[in-house]
Amino acid sequence: MRGLGTRTVLYQQNVAASLGLYNNDLKSVDILRETGPITAGELSKITGLATGSVTALIDRLEKVGYVRRANDPNDRRRVILVPEYEYKEEVGNTYRPLHQSMHELASSYTDEDLDLITQFIGKASAILEEQIKQLNVKKSKSSS
Amino acid sequence: MRGLGTRTVLYQQNVAASLGLYNNDLKSVDILRETGPITAGELSKITGLATGSVTALIDRLEKVGYVRRANDPNDRRRVILVPEYEYKEEVGNTYRPLHQSMHELASSYTDEDLDLITQFIGKASAILEEQIKQLNVKKSKSSS
Numbered sequence: 001m002r003g004l005g006t007r008t009v010l011y012q013q014n015v016a017a018s019l020g021l022y023n024n025d026l027k028s029v030d031i032l033r034e035t036g037p038i039t040a041g042e043l044s045k046i047t048g049l050a051t052g053s054v055t056a057l058i059d060r061l062e063k064v065g066y067v068r069r070a071n072d073p074n075d076r077r078r079v080i081l082v083p084e085y086e087y088k089e090e091v092g093n094t095y096r097p098l099h100q101s102m103h104e105l106a107s108s109y110t111d112e113d114l115d116l117i118t119q120f121i122g123k124a125s126a127i128l129e130e131q132i133k134q135l136n137v138k139k140s141k142s143s144s
Numbered sequence: 145m146r147g148l149g150t151r152t153v154l155y156q157q158n159v160a161a162s163l164g165l166y167n168n169d170l171k172s173v174d175i176l177r178e179t180g181p182i183t184a185g186e187l188s189k190i191t192g193l194a195t196g197s198v199t200a201l202i203d204r205l206e207k208v209g210y211v212r213r214a215n216d217p218n219d220r221r222r223v224i225l226v227p228e229y230e231y232k233e234e235v236g237n238t239y240r241p242l243h244q245s246m247h248e249l250a251s252s253y254t255d256e257d258l259d260l261i262t263q264f265i266g267k268a269s270a271i272l273e274e275q276i277k278q279l280n281v282k283k284s285k286s287s288s
Contacts, residue, residue: 001265003178003265004265005155005156006178007272007276008148008149008153008272009153009156010190010191010272010276011149011272012153013171014276014279014280015279017192018279027150027154030146030149030150031150031154034147046154047154047157048154048157048158094279097278098271102268102271105267113260116260116261117264120253120261121147121148122147123249124148124246124249125147127242127245127246128152128154128155130245131241131245132154132155132158134241135158135159135161135162135238136158
């Protein structure tokens with residue numbers, strides 16, 4: 001898991017660099033793609049980035065067309081961030097070789113094995129999410 | 145896998161921040177721990193960082209005591225980077241809750257299932273390593 005973690009982080013840094021983005025910026029684009037439209041405050045909570053950093057980040061991403069700010073259709077006073085990710089051809093092109101190789105790897109397993117692996121990955125993700133929360137609790141405690 | 149990747153990167157960024165390190169810096173410490181002593185040139189190749197960035201990074205890490213430069217005992221003209229990682233109590237303390245939770249998760253599987261999962265993770269890591277190499281080939285082509 002450690003080895004996979006190291007390579008995941010490096011891969012992501014290299015993808016960000018090849019797209020001309022900061023690593024944090026690309027990560028936020030990925031999060032938005034996963035969550036769908038959320039507010040800047042929610043993005044700040046998920047990433048653990050300070051509100052000011054998130055504002056600057058959204059400005060950068062909006063400028064290059066990866067996200068756009070929009071009024072929440074359910075509550076016009078709320079501003080939400082809408083991912084424009086899928087429309088970016090260069091993003092798709094950059095990730096394509098990875099997706100292809102991962103797809104090939106997955107195809108070499110039986111459905112039953114894949115269920116087991118997927119379940120494990122889901123649980124490991126949940127653990128990481130919980131740990132990120134814990135680190136942020138510690139951070140806000142030590143800064144107050 | 146995407147969800148796990150996103151959370152891995154976020155977790156790592158939060159750990160780095162809680163240790164007062166840049167994310168790239170902590171990653172290099174992790175790589176050194178995995179590879180054992182290597183040269184700055186080798187670290188540059190693995191991370192995809194430019195030589196100048198690696199030099200600055202090593203300076204920072206040496207200052208805070210995470211690595212030290214030493215002469216290669218097998219070739220006195222070569223300077224190698226020695227990880228001092230394991231001696232840092234705060235690093236151990238920061239990662240401990242994650243390791244504990246992952247250990248608990250692993251304990252809930254049979255040896256046979258764990259073999260399958262470990263094998264999958266190893267293959268996924270190898271794919272990521274190959275993809276990082278490919279991205280770097282593209283990068284050096286486009287910059288020359």
